[in-house]
Amino acid sequence: MSVQAAGVMYRNYINGQWVPAASGDMEVSVNPANRSDAIGRYPLSDAGDVDRAVQAAAAARRDWRKQTGAARGECLRKAADALERRLEEVARTMTREMGKTLPEAKGETARGVALLRYYAGEGMRKVGDVIPSTDSAALMYTTRVPLGVVGVITPWNFPVAIPIWKMAPALVYGNTVVLKPAEETSVTAALVVECFEEAGFPAGVINLIIGKGDVVGPALVDHPGVQGITFTGSNAVGKQIGQQALARGAKYQLEMGGKNPVIVLPDADLKLAVEATISGGLRSTGQKCTATSRVFVHRDVYAAFRELLLEETKKLTLGDGLEDGVWMGPCASGKQLEKVVSAIARGVEEGAELIYGGKRPGDGPLADGYYVEPAIFDRVKPEMTIAREEIFGPVLALIACDDLQDALAMANDSELGLSAAIFTKDIGSMLSFIDDIEVGLVRINAETAGVELQAPFGGMKQSSSHSREQGQAAIEFFTSVKTVFVKA
Numbered sequence: 001m002s003v004q005a006a007g008v009m010y011r012n013y014i015n016g017q018w019v020p021a022a023s024g025d026m027e028v029s030v031n032p033a034n035r036s037d038a039i040g041r042y043p044l045s046d047a048g049d050v051d052r053a054v055q056a057a058a059a060a061r062r063d064w065r066k067q068t069g070a071a072r073g074e075c076l077r078k079a080a081d082a083l084e085r086r087l088e089e090v091a092r093t094m095t096r097e098m099g100k101t102l103p104e105a106k107g108e109t110a111r112g113v114a115l116l117r118y119y120a121g122e123g124m125r126k127v128g129d130v131i132p133s134t135d136s137a138a139l140m141y142t143t144r145v146p147l148g149v150v151g152v153i154t155p156w157n158f159p160v161a162i163p164i165w166k167m168a169p170a171l172v173y174g175n176t177v178v179l180k181p182a183e184e185t186s187v188t189a190a191l192v193v194e195c196f197e198e199a200g201f202p203a204g205v206i207n208l209i210i211g212k213g214d215v216v217g218p219a220l221v222d223h224p225g226v227q228g229i230t231f232t233g234s235n236a237v238g239k240q241i242g243q244q245a246l247a248r249g250a251k252y253q254l255e256m257g258g259k260n261p262v263i264v265l266p267d268a269d270l271k272l273a274v275e276a277t278i279s280g281g282l283r284s285t286g287q288k289c290t291a292t293s294r295v296f297v298h299r300d301v302y303a304a305f306r307e308l309l310l311e312e313t314k315k316l317t318l319g320d321g322l323e324d325g326v327w328m329g330p331c332a333s334g335k336q337l338e339k340v341v342s343a344i345a346r347g348v349e350e351g352a353e354l355i356y357g358g359k360r361p362g363d364g365p366l367a368d369g370y371y372v373e374p375a376i377f378d379r380v381k382p383e384m385t386i387a388r389e390e391i392f393g394p395v396l397a398l399i400a401c402d403d404l405q406d407a408l409a410m411a412n413d414s415e416l417g418l419s420a421a422i423f424t425k426d427i428g429s430m431l432s433f434i435d436d437i438e439v440g441l442v443r444i445n446a447e448t449a450g451v452e453l454q455a456p457f458g459g460m461k462q463s464s465s466h467s468r469e470q471g472q473a474a475i476e477f478f479t480s481v482k483t484v485f486v487k488a
């Protein structure tokens with residue numbers, strides 16, 4: 001499709017103005033459910049565009065920081081109202097641009113509204129403590145100050161919620177922001193920033209630079225005017241960003257992958273365990289860092305669990321997420337589809353038994369999208385690639401276990417440690433699991449995905465930089481502590 005024929009032209013947002021990339025280069029955003037549907041055109045920015053955005057954010061820093069937390073929170077509240085008014089439009093754009101079903105996209109957009117309201121309230125909360133000094137005539141206390149300019153680098157899988165759960169706390173604690181969204185969801189990101197614009201943030205406080213990750217990303221991470229980088233995405237890029245930020249002394253926060261296990265014990269409610277495995281593993285086409293990937297099932301209930309899982313998975317409808325009744329949409333991009341298809345092929349080559357799905361619809365209305373059927377592998381061994389590497393697709397690997405200790409040993413045998421769930425009625429098993437599982441999100445009789453915005457979110461091991469996002473934990477990254485000693 002020619003770039004000129006591809007509808008509305010979206011731009012960067014720098015210093016309160018919508019501006020094209022200096023190069024004038026553009027790309028087309030295409031619907032992964034139907035590649036002849038163009039969502040719009042977006043700019044391909046370069047380091048010069050990034051520099052202009054950082055300069056604008058740096059110039060806006062002082063005045064924004066000097067506003068009260070309540071005033072900054074009020075701007076976020078207005079952004080929440082704007083996003084709520086435009087919820088249907090933003091959600092439909094998200095579905096068209098990255099494929100998740102419309103109900104999921106609406107849920108995510110509503111979560112964006114709730115995040116903005118939550119962080120609006122944070123502007124009124126305490127920022128320090130009084131600490132007794134050894135000098136009885138002195139006052140000692142802590143306070144917090146913003147980092148300055150924060151670079152926000154976000155993925156395509158939650159194109160509304162993730163930018164907001166990073167930008168809202170950054171802003172309310174007094175930072176200014178340059179957002180670099182995933183190229184795949186450039187248009188959705190532009191709509192989110194339009195909502196911030198409608199809220200009346202001062203010029204330069206929020207800036208948006210759209211373009212290729214390997215061009216815009218390094219320019220932002222390496223920019224000396226950026227004091228903090230917050231990132232969600234792949235482990236490879238995250239580690240690179242961490243090293244670059246460390247090299248020049250910038251603060252960084254990384255949220256990366258998962259290889260999230262579910263453990264099903266003999267006393268589990270099997271219906272609940274199956275529902276949660278399907279929801280956790282296959283919703284959003286498995287494209288969540290918290291998605292269920294490995295399922296360790298006790299041998300006593302293995303056959304029963306597998307039959308029920310097969311029966312329920314067969315009921316799922318694959319199709320365009322805008323259509324009523326569709327449960328699972330396409331992969332978000334051709335690149336992501338290739339990754340999923342090659343992981344499935346590798347599973348078969350390594351000897352796992354593909355007992356359901358895993359094929360691309362070859363003809364009919366789905367042939368023009370990046371679709372793949374949900375896949376279930378039986379007889380998976382822990383050393384197989386499908387049990388070790390993040391797939392980020394609708395693929396479940398079933399592994400038999402002898403008991404809880406056996407399941408825990410296999411579940412913990414991973415470089416990643418984001419989320420994990422257990423299904424059991426036994427309190428002792430629950431407590432052992434809570435204590436011994438090496439993940440940041442521990443879920444009992446609930447799916448591995450689905451985080452709550454008021455609670456800390458993040459992983460252990462290589463899933464994160466050991467920091468936490470969301471809830472009040474966000475203050476730790478977006479501010480620095482000052483310890484103050486006052487003697488009159």
Ligand SMILES: NC(=O)C1=CN([C@@H]2O[C@H](COP(=O)(O)OP(=O)(O)OC[C@H]3O[C@@H](n4cnc5c(N)ncnc54)[C@H](O)[C@@H]3O)[C@@H](O)[C@H]2O)C=CC1
Nearest residue numbers: 154155181182213214217218233234237256257289390392
């Ligand atoms: N933890 C999560 O939620 C996510 C994990 N992933 C994982 O990553 C895999 C690949 O997906 P991608 O979209 O390619 O992830 P990615 O890590 O390349 O993209 C994430 C963000 O980083 C940016 N980026 C890319 N290269 C960069 C660089 N050199 N410097 C700075 N920023 C850069 C991208 O433009 C995007 O905004 C997925 O299959 C999945 O396994 C992807 C998206 C989200």
Ligand SMILES: O=C(O)CCC(=O)C(=O)O
Nearest residue numbers: 287288289290449450451
């Ligand atoms: O499970 C969720 O709601 C959040 C998942 C997430 O943060 C991600 O996939 O990046």
